[in-house]
Amino acid sequence: MANADGHRMIAEYLAAYDRQLRGDVELAGAHDTASLGPLRVAVFPGGQGFIGYQHLGGADADGVRGLVDAALAHFASLPGIRSIEWKTRAHDHAPGLHDALIACGFVPEDAESIMIGEASLLVQEVALPDGVTLRRARSDDEVIAMERMHGIVFGHREWHARADEMIRRLAEDESMELWTAVVDDEVVSAGRLEPVVGTEFAGLWGGATLPQWRGRGIYRALTAQRAMAALAGGKTYLQSDSTEFSRPILARAGLVKVSTTTPYVWTSPVC
Template identity: 55%
Template sequence: MTDATTYLHAYDEQLRTDAETPSAVAVTRHGPLRLVTFAGGRGFVTYRDLGGADADAIRELVEVAVEHFRADDEITRVEWKTRGHDEAPGLHDALVSHGFEPGEPESIMIGPLSALAGLGEVPDGVTVRRVTTEGDVRAMSAMVDEAFGERVDARTADALLSRLARGDGMELWVAEVDGRMVSGGRLEPVPGTDFVGIWGGATLEAFRHRGIYRALTAARARSALAGGKTLVHSDSTEGSRPILERSGLIAVSTTTPYDWAR
């Protein structure tokens, strides 16, 4: 088998389980679906596969998922996470007809964690550190929202703080220039697997192309290696994908989020 085939098999077998959502407040099973509730009013739909369902059965699954989350007044938004290698006839049409909007496709990147550990030295004038205090977490969350061009959402910081309080293994890392946070991202060890996830990486536009994101990624990778992990996975935008490819990670599939808002 090629590396891509081996990695994709490991991804499906190890990550598309309850290990995918360690921070869930609640998980409801319906057929192949896992209907997940996160802190901060966020719902999430994922699955190992759709069990060979045809288009009519898939439409029924979408209807059940929407009604499940509609029934919880605290849920304000839901993401249905699709993967490009799944057999899912009619899923796009079913999601769109039930109010979901497709986001930008991202590459599912997998490779040896050690490849990222030497990705880049910290540039002069830059500090990379792990953050844990409420003030730092809120500042990081706001900066990442800004870097992604999104409205600052305090609920995201609330959810991160809730996870830190539960001690589910997540780590938050930032890079600073002259005391200002300019880049940040999460490290997500997946319990019971070889994997760690590198997520949420974002750098303010004025500070891109300086090696800051590479240094931030390397710091997270070294932390994960120290914790005994060997493989890394990440859903990467077109901006971060080339950096990960140059470090030996492989695009094994794609993922497209479909978002629903109350």
């Protein structure tokens, strides 16, 4: 792809991302929402506060600090707030935001790459190793097996609780699809597809593969399968926030990096 065409494509993807995946759409599932100037703030179950926006209204450093102070004051007025996430993006005009957040007690977590690709371009034939089959997880037992694998890969001792939460979400959201790669009824790789209502996007999340099965095309096959499912559901784009572990895999599957996102998290001293 010519360099100019590549830059144009990234700009188009990023514009679609900012327009469709930021703001109110990030607050789905929240039980309390409010607007503070350009900010959209919300409280999710468990006392998890969240701050999102499409832009900061052209604020200078003093204005940005004022927005941070206003957001903290808002959450301070609400009972039971245990943590607050301010989701930053590297391509935003946000002078002084890092310093303002640090000064107010927020701690940056690891940056992740914002990866986007056209679903139609990610549909490809991928040869699977002998004995590996792709399967959509629908039953409770299949979800439990998937989350057990996630627990092994990520070292999550609480994978049972994660399985219960995923079973609940699957029952409430019929559009979400869980896809697994299975060998002799053992899940060796998995990922989920989450269509975003009212947008052209579906999200790729929860990707993981057991170490002994990596580098054999299994996760690329799962990505292609989810791309086909997204197209069947009328979606144009696939998007994922990726760690440096998963970014190269998604890049090989056809997604491109358009920016980075870094969550800054404030935690209540009583937590």
